[in-house]
Amino acid sequence: MPYHADKAPEVRKLESPQAGRFERIVLPHLGAAFTLAMYLTRNTADAEDAVQEAVLRAVRYFPTLRDDDARAWFLTIVRRVCFTAYGTDHRGTDVISIDAAGPQLVDDREQPDAATSRLQVQQRVREAIDQLPPLLREAIVLRELQDFSYTEIATVTQVPVGTVMSRLSRARARLAGMLQDVVDFGDVA
Amino acid sequence: MSELPDLHKAMTEALPVYEAPASLQAWAREEAKKADQEASPARELPTAAPRARVRRFSDWRIAAGFLVAAVVGWGAASLRPIGGLTPATTATTNQLVDAHVRSLLPNHLLDVVSTDRHTVKPWFAGKTDIAPPVIDLTDKGFPLIGGRLDYVDGHSAAVLVYGRRLHTINVFVWRTGTSEPRDGSFEVRGHSLLHWSNGGLSYWAVSDAAEPELEAFKDAYTH
Numbered sequence: 001m002p003y004h005a006d007k008a009p010e011v012r013k014l015e016s017p018q019a020g021r022f023e024r025i026v027l028p029h030l031g032a033a034f035t036l037a038m039y040l041t042r043n044t045a046d047a048e049d050a051v052q053e054a055v056l057r058a059v060r061y062f063p064t065l066r067d068d069d070a071r072a073w074f075l076t077i078v079r080r081v082c083f084t085a086y087g088t089d090h091r092g093t094d095v096i097s098i099d100a101a102g103p104q105l106v107d108d109r110e111q112p113d114a115a116t117s118r119l120q121v122q123q124r125v126r127e128a129i130d131q132l133p134p135l136l137r138e139a140i141v142l143r144e145l146q147d148f149s150y151t152e153i154a155t156v157t158q159v160p161v162g163t164v165m166s167r168l169s170r171a172r173a174r175l176a177g178m179l180q181d182v183v184d185f186g187d188v189a
Numbered sequence: 190m191s192e193l194p195d196l197h198k199a200m201t202e203a204l205p206v207y208e209a210p211a212s213l214q215a216w217a218r219e220e221a222k223k224a225d226q227e228a229s230p231a232r233e234l235p236t237a238a239p240r241a242r243v244r245r246f247s248d249w250r251i252a253a254g255f256l257v258a259a260v261v262g263w264g265a266a267s268l269r270p271i272g273g274l275t276p277a278t279t280a281t282t283n284q285l286v287d288a289h290v291r292s293l294l295p296n297h298l299l300d301v302v303s304t305d306r307h308t309v310k311p312w313f314a315g316k317t318d319i320a321p322p323v324i325d326l327t328d329k330g331f332p333l334i335g336g337r338l339d340y341v342d343g344h345s346a347a348v349l350v351y352g353r354r355l356h357t358i359n360v361f362v363w364r365t366g367t368s369e370p371r372d373g374s375f376e377v378r379g380h381s382l383l384h385w386s387n388g389g390l391s392y393w394a395v396s397d398a399a400e401p402e403l404e405a406f407k408d409a410y411t412h
Binding site (some may be wrong): 026051182186 | 196206207215221
């Protein structure tokens with residue numbers, strides 16, 4: 001007969017109002033956390049380490065989280081770990097490429113030339129993002145790729161909303177300088 | 190009208206959004222469960238035990254050594270049956286689940302990677318004094334992934350690693366001691382354990398797959 005260790009008297013946990021809270025509130029944002037860490041550290045090993053460290057810190061600070069935005073709160077921790085522990089330089093302009101671009105689906109009805117040029121455009125976009133300084137890169141990645149609001153970006157990066165807007169606009173201006181022949185920047189360019 | 194994509198479209202087409210690796214997810218889920226269990230209204234700031242960090246081998250090995258020594262000492266000192274489950278059994282099952290979860294961290298799963306039992310079995314020889322049967326169960330839905338050595342609950346353990354669809358089954362094998370828990374299935378923190386003994390060896394299969402899967406595995410492995 002199966003014996004369930006969880007049901008033994010000495011190991012049974014009483015359900016408290018806190019039960020399952022961390023798992024329910026913070027864990028759904030693990031993917032967003034890992035994505036941000038990938039764009040900040042730009043390698044998988046450091047990104048994994050950073051997120052792992054961030055989870056440990058999040059567990060510790062969890063009681064201080066009230067009814068705020070858990071995703072922004074968790075990513076604030078991830079970002080701080082990336083900048084402090086994993087040597088992501090705030091100001092650096094190194095141009096190491098992110099290796100893993102996800103599998104790109106190529107519509108096979110397109111002409112080979114069109115497909116090729118689309119891949120080339122994607123490559124140029126990746127390189128342009130890579131060349132942004134980290135503070136501008138994180139702002140534009142959070143905004144355009146992860147759909148964060150200005151307020152959420154301000155929370156994550158711990159600066160006023162005005163600074164977020166200025167960083168985003170500087171990021172767009174820099175990208176426009178590199179990509180204006182392949183991307184429509186509206187009136188920014 | 191411009192045919193160029195705007196920045197949002199260009200970026201979402203060109204840049205990947207990542208999923209956390211499965212091993213990291215499994216670890217985080219485990220950590221979250223632990224944190225949620227420890228959280229209680231009476232305690233404002235629960236402090237989580239620092240967990241082994243990926244690739245920081247020396248740190249966690251030393252820490253794990255102390256932990257194992259402490260738990261084993263405590264288990265041995267207070268060995269007495271309560272409701273059929275001794276604290277020693279609880280310590281064993283907890284440590285097995287910890288070892289299982291630790292094995293899912295990147296680069297921790299395998300010392301010898303091979304789907305060939307003729308590679309895995311000789312690998313254990315000379316590294317441990319036990320020679321668990323290494324059986325290829327691919328046709329029964331449990332592909333052999335490899336093996337490693339581990340240290341659990343005061344035992345050196347040979348560990349066979351099998352796959353079950355997206356799950357991993359760790360089979361810990363050690364020489365049967367004097368105070369073995371009785372055979373049977375256990376459930377600890379959402380993981381299933383199945384214990385049996387055969388030919389002087391103790392087997393513990395641990396997985397996050399459901400308990401019937403482990404029974405099916407045992408049937409396949411022992412027949």
